[in-house]
Amino acid sequence: MAEVNYGQVVRDGLWTNNAAFVQLLGLCPLLAVTGSVVNGLGLGLATTLVLIGSNVTVSLIRGVVRSEIRIPVFVLVIASFVTAIELLMNAYLYQLYQVLGIFIPLIVTNCAIIGRAESFASRHAPGPALIDALATGAGFTAALVVLGGLRELLGQGTLLAQMELLLGDGFSGLTLTVLPDYRGFLLAALPPGAFIGLGFLVALKNVIDRRMERRAGIKSIEITNGTTVEE
């Protein structure tokens, strides 16, 4: 097995191969919950926890499970973790669960998770699999938070509203009313706003990528040197 390039793993998960913006995976929860920052962050963190559990488990059992039955085994592993995390959220983050509740079971259907299990975790040791889960999860969470922030700002004129659902009652004052007396832009809050917002963010990412390519002066990004993480 080849030496794992951790820098590359992190860069792929966060940017180059971002689950939401590049692979366009897991769009169902992405589009459904990103009405606000807190919803995006909550679902992103839950997805990351599932990713960590499934990636590490799949990596640990990679020698035991024959390839014919690997997909049903992955599904069993992922579904078990999702159900466990749903119960834990219901118990310890009850108010957030009230908001995100019906989308938590949908994490099972997030192709990004089984995608990482199949293409990375089943071929690497637990250490790299864990790093991959953290990077992919962080990339997905960042996408949800950015899209949630964009829609919250355009839809309601606020940012970080209701953060107390996630962080506890002490944080109820975090809400930033960016646009006072804002009448709200309904389209941004509705599902079409999620599609349009995602489209703009994917376009923005592509523009940034092209700029960086041009600045580097070469067509292909050098991938052998993984010490720096471009953001």
Place this chain on the structure above:
Amino acid sequence: MSGMLRKTGSAALVLGLFALTGTGLVAIVHGTTAERIADNERKALLHGIHALVPPAEIDNDPLADTVELTAPEAFGSEQPVTVYRARKGGREIAVVFTVVAPDGYSGAIRMLVGIRADGRLAGVRVVAHRETPGLGDKIEARKSDWIRDFDNRSLRDPKADGWAVKKDGGVFDQFTGATITPRAVVAAVHRALRYYASHREAMFLVAQREESTDG
């Protein structure tokens, strides 16, 4: 042939083991969280009841003083509805129960309705709905004050033909761009009040003493 059988057998065994382990994990988590989840739900319900009937006005535990009634037309639900009773010194103060408006813009709207002993509304709070964000969701207390317009209303205030949105000749505001949602809520609250007027005794009736049997 036997080699293939053995392969299939071992694959089935591995799959079965994973199913067992996964179920075990879920069972353990369920076992350790079930109590806390039930407690959360209890607290949330009590919080909702106290929002309608302030705790200072009562001295009983409404969650322990309940009666189940079935009235699909009045409650909008085929299932028996639990009525929570608030009392002070044994005197009847209010009843709180869940009413469903089946005719919202995107499906059913569940709300908690509190009615005082004299027939005035202690208040109404929407518990669950799928109305359009930015339009129909103004029925939520934290989004707008609209729902507070029901406070202290009764069957005499307004009279029967006033229990409608303004567009239909009633006294309640509709929202810009959303009439169906408030219309459904107003009608459901009106149904609840009329049910209370004709079933007041049954709703306050002291529960049977063997309530501990069904927990």
